[in-house]
Amino acid sequence: MINEIISMNGYGAYVWSAFSFTLISFTALYFVTKLQLSKEQKRFASKFGSLNVEKARAARSQNINREILSNTSNI
Amino acid sequence: MFKYFEPNKIFAITSKAPKYVLFLFIIVLTIGLTEALILSPEDYKQSDAVRIMYVHVPAAWISLGIFTSLAFLSVGSFVFKNKNFALIAKSLAPSGFIFNIIALVTGSIWGKPTWGTWWAWDARITSMLILALFYGMYLLAWRIYEDKEQVIKVTSLIAILGVVNVPIIKFSVDWWNTLHQPASINILSTNTAIHPSMLVPLGIMTAAFALFSLLIFLMKYNTELIKVKNKGLDRL
Numbered sequence: 001m002i003n004e005i006i007s008m009n010g011y012g013a014y015v016w017s018a019f020s021f022t023l024i025s026f027t028a029l030y031f032v033t034k035l036q037l038s039k040e041q042k043r044f045a046s047k048f049g050s051l052n053v054e055k056a057r058a059a060r061s062q063n064i065n066r067e068i069l070s071n072t073s074n075i
Numbered sequence: 076m077f078k079y080f081e082p083n084k085i086f087a088i089t090s091k092a093p094k095y096v097l098f099l100f101i102i103v104l105t106i107g108l109t110e111a112l113i114l115s116p117e118d119y120k121q122s123d124a125v126r127i128m129y130v131h132v133p134a135a136w137i138s139l140g141i142f143t144s145l146a147f148l149s150v151g152s153f154v155f156k157n158k159n160f161a162l163i164a165k166s167l168a169p170s171g172f173i174f175n176i177i178a179l180v181t182g183s184i185w186g187k188p189t190w191g192t193w194w195a196w197d198a199r200i201t202s203m204l205i206l207a208l209f210y211g212m213y214l215l216a217w218r219i220y221e222d223k224e225q226v227i228k229v230t231s232l233i234a235i236l237g238v239v240n241v242p243i244i245k246f247s248v249d250w251w252n253t254l255h256q257p258a259s260i261n262i263l264s265t266n267t268a269i270h271p272s273m274l275v276p277l278g279i280m281t282a283a284f285a286l287f288s289l290l291i292f293l294m295k296y297n298t299e300l301i302k303v304k305n306k307g308l309d310r311l
Contacts, residue, residue, distance in 0.1 A: 005113060008123035014188050015126045018181040019112070022130040026287055029173050033294045040301040047308045059308060064086045068301055071090050 041072040082159060082300050089300075093293045100286040107283045110276035118273075125273075127185040133281040135178035135203065137288055139241055141171030142206060145213065146238035149231035161227045162303075164234065165217055166295035170288040172210040179203055190254050198247035199255035202240055209237030 008015045048069060051059060059065050111129035118125035145164045152160035182200065183193045194200070213233045220226035248257045267274065 008126070009117065011122060011124040011126075011188055014124055014184050015112075018127045018130055018184045019108075021180050021184075022134070022177050025173050025177055029169065029291060030287075033169070033291055033298070037294050037298045037301075040298050040305065044301050044305050044308070047305060051308065062083065064083045064300070065304060067086050067090055068304060 041068065044068050045072040082162070082303070086297070086300055089293050090297055093290055093297075096286055096290045096293060100283060100290055103279060103286055104283040107276060107279040110279055115276045116270075116272050121189055124185065124188045127181055128273075129276055129280045131178055131181040131185055132277060133284040134174040134181065136281060137284050138171050138174035138178055138206065138210075139244060141167050141174065141288065142210065142234070143238060143241055145171070145234040146241075149234040152227060153231060158223075158227070161230070162299050163292075163296065164230070166292050166299055167288075168210065168213055168217075169295060170291040172207070172214060173291075174284065174288065175203065175207045175210055179207060186254075195254050197253045197255055198251040199244065199253050202244040202247050205240050206237065206244060209233060209240065213237070 006012050006016075048056065048059060048065070060069075107129070111126055115126070115129075117123045144167055148160045148164040148167075151157065152164070179200075182203070186195070187193050213230055216229045216233060217226060220229055245258075247253060248255050269277065
């Protein structure tokens with residue numbers, strides 16, 4: 001059974017390489033995108049941390065900024 | 076109507092959605108791979124090589140669908156002067172490009188055992204390669220141009236010019252004599268040349284690929300929104 005699945009009637013090399021290429025591409029794109037997202041979240045958190053009290057309060061008044069900060073703490 | 080889709084209002088959803096989409100994607104992909112590699116039957120002519128269809132066809136469909144969406148969003152950003160359309164288009168493009176590359180590479184792998192060659196300058200294959208070039212130009216333009224107005228104009232132009240190629244890809248197998256087989260599935264009619272035992276895994280794999288593109292889109296869109304907010308902090 002296992003041998004049949006691996007050999008695929010002699011087409012195993014073609015079938016498995018096509019599926020492997022697809023899954024490797026998915027994994028690479030997922031991790032590159034995740035890396036870009038966490039880099040941008042960290043940059044936001046560090047910029048936010050350097051704001052003075054007045055500016056930080058103004059920035060915190062926007063829902064989206066609060067949301068970004070809450071997600072950043074989960075990284 | 077567009078005010079309900081403003082980034083500030085939907086970020087609460089788009090920032091939480093990826094983990095649920097990833098979970099769903101893994102489940103659907105596992106079922107799809109089991110169906111495609113183990114449970115579905117082999118083809119009477121192509122034998123097990125037909126299984127490549129389960130990654131090749133969904134990848135091609137989704138890359139075409141995403142490029143068509145880029146063109147509509149580009150027109151939308153011009154007509155409604157809404158920059159969010161451009162942001163959505165920019166976030167969709169990477170997964171569309173990857174699906175285009177997957178369709179080309181898996182098509183080439185499928186071509187060797189069925190046609191006896193890795194590549195042919197055939198109408199369908201060449202037009203898919205041209206689509207990959209348009210995707211490449213679109214993504215490069217976002218990296219090259221600094222000015223926001225200019226980059227939106229250039230990328231919109233690329234998307235609108237490139238979408239002309241989409242019907243050429245679709246009908247290339249009917250208009251010219253090609254190595255590539257004609258369409259086996261017609262969504263506008265009930266006539267399909269594929270047996271349900273193969274159609275079901277194809278549908279599940281298409282759903283898995285669509286979920287993956289949604290996942291990448293959401294992550295990319297969140298990244299773009301945070302970039303905008305980072306610039307906003309600089310202006311405070």
